[in-house]
Amino acid sequence: xxxxxxxxxxxxxxxxxxxxxxxxxxxxxxxxxxxxxxxxxxxxxxxxxxxxxxxxxxxxxxxxxxxxxxxxxxxxxxxxxxxxxxxxxxxxxxxxxxxxxxxxxxxxxxxxxxxxxxxxxxxxxxxxxxxxxxxxxxxxxxxxxxxxxxxxxxxxxxxxxxxxxxxxxxxxxxxxxxxxxxxxxxxxxxxxxxxxxxxxxxxxxxxxxxxxxxxxxxxxxxxxxxxxxxxxxxxxxxxxxxxxxxxxxxxxxxxxxxxxxxxxxxxxxxxxxxxxxxxxxxxxxxxxxxxxxxxxxxxxxxxxxxxxxxxxxxxxxxxxxxxxxxxxxxxxxxxxxxxxxxxxxxxxxxxxxxxxxxxxxxxxxxxxxxxxxxxxxxxxxxxxxxxxxxxx
Numbered sequence: 001x002x003x004x005x006x007x008x009x010x011x012x013x014x015x016x017x018x019x020x021x022x023x024x025x026x027x028x029x030x031x032x033x034x035x036x037x038x039x040x041x042x043x044x045x046x047x048x049x050x051x052x053x054x055x056x057x058x059x060x061x062x063x064x065x066x067x068x069x070x071x072x073x074x075x076x077x078x079x080x081x082x083x084x085x086x087x088x089x090x091x092x093x094x095x096x097x098x099x100x101x102x103x104x105x106x107x108x109x110x111x112x113x114x115x116x117x118x119x120x121x122x123x124x125x126x127x128x129x130x131x132x133x134x135x136x137x138x139x140x141x142x143x144x145x146x147x148x149x150x151x152x153x154x155x156x157x158x159x160x161x162x163x164x165x166x167x168x169x170x171x172x173x174x175x176x177x178x179x180x181x182x183x184x185x186x187x188x189x190x191x192x193x194x195x196x197x198x199x200x201x202x203x204x205x206x207x208x209x210x211x212x213x214x215x216x217x218x219x220x221x222x223x224x225x226x227x228x229x230x231x232x233x234x235x236x237x238x239x240x241x242x243x244x245x246x247x248x249x250x251x252x253x254x255x256x257x258x259x260x261x262x263x264x265x266x267x268x269x270x271x272x273x274x275x276x277x278x279x280x281x282x283x284x285x286x287x288x289x290x291x292x293x294x295x296x297x298x299x300x301x302x303x304x305x306x307x308x309x310x311x312x313x314x315x316x317x318x319x320x321x322x323x324x325x326x327x328x329x330x331x332x333x334x335x336x337x338x339x340x341x342x343x344x345x346x347x348x349x350x351x352x353x354x355x356x357x358x359x360x361x362x363x364x365x366x367x368x369x370x371x372x373x374x375x376x377x378x379x380x381x382x383x384x385x386x387x388x389x390x391x392x
Contacts, residue, residue, distance in 0.1 A: 029205050052345055057182040057189070062224040063231065064089070064190050082191045086183075103261045111259055121291040214363055219356045226324050226352040230272055233315055237278075237307060238268025244303040245285070252299050253292045256285075263288075267304075272348050274324075274331050278308050324355040 044051065064085050071081035123144075130140055189196065204212050242264035249257025256263075263285050270277035282304040289297035326334070331351055338350025 033203070033205065033208075048342075053182045054185065055345060055349070057186045058223075059227050060182070060186045061189050061193075062220070062227040064186065065193060066224070066228075068190050078191050078194075082187055086187070100261060100265065104265060107259050107262045111262060118288070118291050122287060125290055211364075211367075215360050218359045218363055222324070222356040222359055223352050226355070229316075229324075233311065234268040234271040236315055237271045237311055238264045240307050240310075241267040241281075241304070244307065245300075248296075248299055248303060253296050255288055255292055255296075256300065259288065267307075273335065274351055275328060276332070276335060278304070324351055326351065326355055326358070330354065 064082070067085050068078060068081045071084065072078050076084070127140070127144060130143060201209055201212070242260055245256045245260035245263055249255070249260060263281075266284065267278070267281040270281040273280070282301070285300045285304060286297065289300040334350040334354040335347050338353075339347035342349075
């Protein structure tokens, strides 16, 4: 057939041998899902001030669902499994509180009582150190005035500091009902998780369900391992810090023994903040060491440094694996960004959310790459233009 005799085709139409990669107009169901998702995000953003208890509830779901699932696979009903896990968790929490509450409160009160004398000692130690280092007298005088002003501010009652504290107390009381509701909410979510998952999947277009399952699996895997890993890491770091401070209190100076529980609990909690948290938790202990002697300062510094090195070398690699495998520069960036967006809770959640987003991106990148490879292979196998028909 001559070229002029070929049938004219619409230049906008696709070659039947080439898969159409363009996105078509959304079907009514897809449009409905998108509209519902946008509305849900808008509602969650409007009520973001009361979401903190439910974020805590999500953490509990990640912690409780694996043992419940393990029991359910062995023939125990999910309701009974949730009840059994709840009883175990309540028993563990009660034991921990019984062992730590009394010494924690006692040591905190002791710290408040001794704070003025500790500040005076710290001021004297710092000035003596700066004088021995040969700091010029005018600079030394300015530092002395600044330290005197700092001691006066901390020792007195500053209304500008007390007012936000009182406001935060009222805010906590106002949201206490939400925290009371969280255990009941977690109960229903864990008990009915298979039914909830099936119901959510039923409202998703069938062509999307594979990707939705993959994204949900990646996200729950990363967040679940992070939550469980942080709980183990925080407990291990807190226990190691407690033992180390007790040893320093016996061998170096009793001041570390007097505040060992407070400092250990602080170290365990701040372990939730990667990189920044351990540094912040070491500052009070280093200040206590500075009020005693250079030997105590070096000893407590080496203790915290050694604990973090052991944690980073052994525990993180074994417990977290690649669940949160981000470069330190990326970790610092997302922590600052999360804190600016949603405060302390945002700073804590920024790292696992960024890790989950990274893995979701990798999933779709591989999936789209495979899809493109399949298309290329299909096109390479497609027959060429048919040869011109021979005449009679």
